[in-house]
Amino acid sequence: MKYDFDQPIDRTRDISIKWSPALRRQMYGEEDVLPMGIADMDFPTAPAVARAIQKRAAHETYGYGYLAPEFLDACVEWQRRRHGWEIQPDWIVYTPGVNMALVCALELYTRPGDRVIIQSPVYYPYYDYVSATGRRLALNPLLNREGRYEMNFAQLEELAADPGAKLMILCSPHNPVGRAWTREELERVGRICLDHGVMLAVDEIHGDLVLPPHRHIPFATLSPELAEHCIICTSPSKTFNLAGLLVSDIIIPSDEIRAAFQKKMSPYYLWPGNFGTVAQIAAYREGDEWLDQLLDYLGENARFLDDFIRRNMPHVRCRVPEATYLAWLDFRALGLSPEALWDLMLHQAKVAPDNGVLFGPQGEGDGFLRLNFACPRSQLTLALTRMAHALRAAGL
Ligand SMILES: Cc1ncc(COP(=O)(O)O)c(C=O)c1O
Known part of the structure; x- marks a missing residue:
């Protein structure tokens, strides 16, 4: 191996939630x-990312950045190269992390009292998004079959049929059960949500971290109809260990949904930071x-x-x-x-x-x-x- 993953690093003096x-x-x-x-x-x-950040740091001015074409193009090419997903640069919206994008999706597509479908056990902040915003949970527990988790489609259909259910947050791949959902599973979820008018916010933050021979299927590649019915959250942060740089790529193929999402985010005037921008460009261009x-x-x-x-x-x-x-x-x-x-x-x-x-x-x-x-x-x-x-x- 060219890169040394065996070398321990001391993070105890780092400002780290995990190691402080x-x-x-x-x-x-x-x-x-x-x-x-x-x-x-x-x-x-990745060394290319560290070098890009060091170079940017040496510049010694850290003013406002913007959503640079290089940042968008690097993401477009990454999705094409790694996942065979053809996206347009103007489909990408920036938020400082996936959590914020999921909360924004939730606020866009639900009102207090509406139900949000999630598949437990799941990444625990999803529960907080729902309770903190006055929405209600609609739990679609995964079925544990000898340690391999599967979806309960019959129960999902019942939940989606409730007129109060407006949004599903789908974790794909799934944290914590480690499933990379198959095309068939994703298509069934998509069909159920389309049939019942339930919008999908798909959290693909772990999409680059699928262990061979398994494959990540980007949700929006399933069909043009589904691509128009979802908000996809991706990011280089898990893949390249950049969570502290607050960078993410929220990919919204539908013009209408994207315009609504951008309007909701516009009062915050958020731009990717200097370091997040150069890190993403280097990671997506040179990190394969x-x-x-x-x-x-x-x-x-x-x-x-x-x-x-x-x-x-x-x-x-x-x-x-x-x-x-x-x-x-x-x-x-x-x-x-x-x-x-x-x-x-x-x-x-x-x-x-x-x-x-x-x-x-x-x-x-x-x-x-x-x-x-x-x-x-x-x-x-x-x-x-x-x-x-x-x-x-x-x-x-
Ligand atoms: C499934 C999932 N979604 C979202 C996040 C958080 O994303 P961010 O740090 O970009 O807000 C995590 C972090 O562990 C995660 O596992």
């Missing part, structure tokens, strides 16, 4: 807990080789994790994810309460994955933990070894 000792003390009660949650990577970004090697490394980490768990934590279920760098681990066979499991991880293993309860507050996440494996293998080994020792010491 003070925040770890505050969140977990212990500052020496090994953080294995929060979805950013413990790898440096780095990303391909990252995906190889993540694939190996996922298989290592699976193998380690089978051999050392035989009661824990793990399924190699199809996408993302997040493993959704099932500890239910141990018979611990969610609180006891969490306590064991933090205070005995001294490892902090994400608590499954957050992703499925109605019980779908009880007994699960989400483990971020985008880290050097030595760190992953340390985390898993600590977890296995803690389970053994507890007689589990």
Whole structure:
């Protein structure tokens, strides 16, 4: 490999939610807990991106930027090259992150009291978008088939048929269950939403992180009809570890929906920042080789994790994810309460994955933990070894 993903980096002095000792003390009660949650990577970004940022920093003026043609073109070419999706530069709208775009979509297409369909267990801020804006949840829980999650289409159809259901937020690929939805699955979701007039906000932030041989199907490529019925949220932030640069590409093929979205965002006068702009351009123009090697490394980490768990934590279920760098681990066979499991991880293993309860507050996440494996293998080994020792010491 040309790029070294094995090299540990010290992030404890970085201003990092994941690694700040003070925040770890505050969140977990212990500052020496090994953080294995929060979805950013413990790898440096691609060298081309770092160079672009260093060059921009050397300029020493950091005034207002704008939505530059190079930024848009880099995104257009990336989508074509990586995913075979032909988009136009003027379909791209900027928001400082995908969360903001999803909330904007929610405010555009629903009113207080309306229902928003989401598929639990799921990225936990979705619950907050709905509750904080006075909308109501319409939960379409995924079906866990021996660790592989599938959609419950019959129940989705019932939810979509409710006239109060106005929007579905579809997580594709899915965080945390790691599915890269197939064309057939996506088409069925699309058909149901079209039939019942439910708008789709599709969160494709993990779309570049699909582990071969699986493939990411951009939702808007399914049909021209569906392309006109959705807001697609993409970003280089997960792919190239740029979450701190607040960059995203919100792709809206429909002129009408895009105009409404832009109108809603216009009072904020948001422009991509200097560093986000150059980072995106470099990542999308020069990042292919780095990303391909990252995906190889993540694939190996996922298989290592699976193998380690089978051999050392035989009661824990793990399924190699199809996408993302997040493993959704099932500890239910141990018979611990969610609180006891969490306590064991933090205070005995001294490892902090994400608590499954957050992703499925109605019980779908009880007994699960989400483990971020985008880290050097030595760190992953340390985390898993600590977890296995803690389970053994507890007689589990
Ligand atoms: C599915 C999903 N959507 C959105 C986000 C957040 O995106 P952003 O940081 O661009 O707001 C994350 C971050 O982990 C995510 O996993």
